[in-house]
Amino acid sequence: MAPTNSKVTNMKTILRFVVALGSAVVALPAAAALNVFACEPEWGALTQELGGDKTSVYSATTALQDAHRIEARPSLIARIRSADLLVCSGSELEIGWIPLLLTQSGNPRIQLGSPGYFEASQYVVKLEIPKVIDRALGDLHPGGNPHVHTDPRNIARIAQALEERMAQLDPANADGYRSRGKSFLDRWQAAIARWEQQAAPLKGVSIVVYHKDFSYFINWTGMRESGSLEPKPGLPPTPAHLADLVDRMKIQPAKVIVYSPYNSPQAAQFLSERTKIPAVMLPFTVGGTDKAKDLFGLFDDTVGRLLAAVK
Numbered sequence: 001m002a003p004t005n006s007k008v009t010n011m012k013t014i015l016r017f018v019v020a021l022g023s024a025v026v027a028l029p030a031a032a033a034l035n036v037f038a039c040e041p042e043w044g045a046l047t048q049e050l051g052g053d054k055t056s057v058y059s060a061t062t063a064l065q066d067a068h069r070i071e072a073r074p075s076l077i078a079r080i081r082s083a084d085l086l087v088c089s090g091s092e093l094e095i096g097w098i099p100l101l102l103t104q105s106g107n108p109r110i111q112l113g114s115p116g117y118f119e120a121s122q123y124v125v126k127l128e129i130p131k132v133i134d135r136a137l138g139d140l141h142p143g144g145n146p147h148v149h150t151d152p153r154n155i156a157r158i159a160q161a162l163e164e165r166m167a168q169l170d171p172a173n174a175d176g177y178r179s180r181g182k183s184f185l186d187r188w189q190a191a192i193a194r195w196e197q198q199a200a201p202l203k204g205v206s207i208v209v210y211h212k213d214f215s216y217f218i219n220w221t222g223m224r225e226s227g228s229l230e231p232k233p234g235l236p237p238t239p240a241h242l243a244d245l246v247d248r249m250k251i252q253p254a255k256v257i258v259y260s261p262y263n264s265p266q267a268a269q270f271l272s273e274r275t276k277i278p279a280v281m282l283p284f285t286v287g288g289t290d291k292a293k294d295l296f297g298l299f300d301d302t303v304g305r306l307l308a309a310v311k
């Protein structure tokens with residue numbers, strides 16, 4: 001009968017609607033539950049490892065940019081406005097741009113002290129905490145050296161804290177973050193054991209850095225820092241300082257000079273030409289070289305390049 005048919009049809013339509021509505025609701029978290037704003041590529045890569053398809057990660061900088069000096073441009077403000085989680089090195093590395101972005105964002109979720117504000121360097125033992133803060137000594141980091149990611153053991157500690165933070169912010173996917181975290185840490189610890197074996201010949205090897213951004217790596221591998229191309233942290237190399245380094249290296253030569261993709265290579269090349277000490281660019285962060293495609297590749301390539309240079 002016609003009325004019954006029409007009722008059945010109506011029921012079917014309603015059912016279809018309910019099913020569609022249901023799947024839409026279910027589908028919402030899958031369309032990236034957490035919007036992450038990472039200050040540096042290494043934290044973008046780590047968050048991606050832990051979050052998988054449950055996160056949408058935006059890295060504010062690339063390996064070619066100097067994270068000490070970033071302009072708080074409108075495109076960054078737009079990104080930070082929609083972020084649920086901010087992941088930065090902290091310890092004032094981003095003091096020139098993140099506070100301004102946070103103020104401009106009008107986003108309460110990621111302000112200092114909110115669960116969405118995560119400073120990676122707060123979860124590790126920091127090196128080079130100055131006893132006296134004196135800006136005359138250069139662009140010092142008064143909270144200690146913020147470049148903590150160059151020691152892979154720090155990345156393991158930070159991964160655990162970050163995984164818990166993500167679970168707290170997005171409880172519906174907490175189990176997923178924890179199981180991805182466990183999988184990452186298992187692979188990471190195995191990789192650390194491998195790198196430590198490979199890097200054994202680097203122990204005691206003296207190294208000239210550009211900026212003090214490899215201090216944690218040097219501490220981990222037992223290398224010895226014997227100078228920096230910057231006369232004072234944060235100040236660009238000067239002819240007088242380079243001439244002094246050339247003289248010092250003639251008396252006590254280092255084995256290798258390193259710089260990062262965000263540094264100009266000229267000072268390293270200048271010193272290398274005059275002292276015959278090899279200069280090598282290390283990836284410094286994810287994306288810094290072709291091989292540093294992820295965090296594993298970052299350390300594979302860093303250790304590999306140093307071994308090749310000092311052999």
Ligand SMILES: [Zn+2]
Pocket residue numbers: 068141146147211212213
């Ligand atoms: Zn620095």
